[in-house]
Amino acid sequence: MATQAHGRNNYPASVVVDSTGATVGTFDGGARLFTGSGASSTMTQTVDLTPSAALIDAGLVTADMSAYLGGYLNQNDYSELTYEFRDTSGGALHTAHFAPVKAADRGNASGFVKRAETIPVPPQARSVLITANFVRYIAPANDGYLDNISLVLDAPPGELQVTHTSDTTTPVSEGDEVTYTTTLTNTGKQRIDVDHVLVMSGVLDDADLLSGPTSSDGAITVSPTGADRTLTGSLEPGQSVTVTFKVKTKPYAEQGDHQLVSAVTEAGSAPGQTPGSCDGLALCTDVPSADTAAVPLVNPVVGGVAAATALAAGGVFVLARRRKTTA
Ligand SMILES: [Ca+2]
Numbered sequence: 001m002a003t004q005a006h007g008r009n010n011y012p013a014s015v016v017v018d019s020t021g022a023t024v025g026t027f028d029g030g031a032r033l034f035t036g037s038g039a040s041s042t043m044t045q046t047v048d049l050t051p052s053a054a055l056i057d058a059g060l061v062t063a064d065m066s067a068y069l070g071g072y073l074n075q076n077d078y079s080e081l082t083y084e085f086r087d088t089s090g091g092a093l094h095t096a097h098f099a100p101v102k103a104a105d106r107g108n109a110s111g112f113v114k115r116a117e118t119i120p121v122p123p124q125a126r127s128v129l130i131t132a133n134f135v136r137y138i139a140p141a142n143d144g145y146l147d148n149i150s151l152v153l154d155a156p157p158g159e160l161q162v163t164h165t166s167d168t169t170t171p172v173s174e175g176d177e178v179t180y181t182t183t184l185t186n187t188g189k190q191r192i193d194v195d196h197v198l199v200m201s202g203v204l205d206d207a208d209l210l211s212g213p214t215s216s217d218g219a220i221t222v223s224p225t226g227a228d229r230t231l232t233g234s235l236e237p238g239q240s241v242t243v244t245f246k247v248k249t250k251p252y253a254e255q256g257d258h259q260l261v262s263a264v265t266e267a268g269s270a271p272g273q274t275p276g277s278c279d280g281l282a283l284c285t286d287v288p289s290a291d292t293a294a295v296p297l298v299n300p301v302v303g304g305v306a307a308a309t310a311l312a313a314g315g316v317f318v319l320a321r322r323r324k325t326t327a
Pocket residue numbers: 072075077136137138139140141142143
């Protein structure tokens with residue numbers, strides 16, 4: 001095995017040719033390409049799959065394999081490539097083979113043809129033995145060419161769905177209790193990290209904390225103090241955890257802005273100051289507080305806010321985050 005510079009000493013540039021010899025594309029082949037040496041030569045590399053063992057055994061991983069195989073003018077010197085997926089004992093579970101690109105496949109032009117294959121990685125696979133063979137038909141040079149040998153593992157990501165609700169959206173009066181529920185669910189295929197903020201400052205200016213916030217499962221930890229709390233941890237596929245807290249509305253005269261605004265954001269996206277509305281907050285509830293002592297029947301200002309809030313509360317708020325894992 002040897003390497004040569006693309007485009008020098010009659011070695012081809014990084015060009016893709018078809019069976020008529022026409023150049024139909026180029027690729028980023030870098031500075032050099034692999035060639036054979038002598039009558040035949042071989043090179044190998046073993047890729048360790050053990051970091052992805054759990055996902056592989058769950059049948060979640062696909063392998064994308066590709067390479068550019070080529071040769072010189074009308075010579076049938078060629079390269080070929082195999083990817084052998086092996087178990088812990090080295091036994092072959094599956095072998096993908098990229099067939100030689102002969103002179104007829106290239107229309108007798110110097111250049112490359114791309115070979116590619118995607119397979120589900122067989123469960124129990126722990127390594128891939130990649131073997132390149134270079135075979136010479138016409139001496140002296142072994143003109144089996146090979147470039148951009150690739151193996152990429154892919155698996156469906158974890159996906160986090162978050163909802164945030166209050167048990168009322170109509171105006172509350174002093175002394176009323178409101179319960180808030182945040183639900184975090186992993187609807188994807190891999191474990192996913194949670195790093196969020198439960199924003200309570202817009203509620204606690206108008207109401208006293210009675211209980212919580214409490215996580216239903218140790219997978220999600222709620223920071224113990226502060227008007228805003230962090231929600232951190234990780235969720236397995238299918239796992240769902242709720243975080244709840246309950247407040248009691250203060251006497252009207254002791255309230256802040258009379259808007260009980262609470263939200264959940266991703267870490268780093270929490271508002272810098274106490275929110276007075278849900279503007280700019282995707283996962284948010286806004287419960288207005290009515291001055292029932294002063295306006296016992298209808299308060300048109302509060303009514304307008306309540307109508308807007310009911311619209312916001314009628315939907316399901318979803319934030320999704322996707323993560324791609326390769327090995
Ligand atoms: Ca040759």
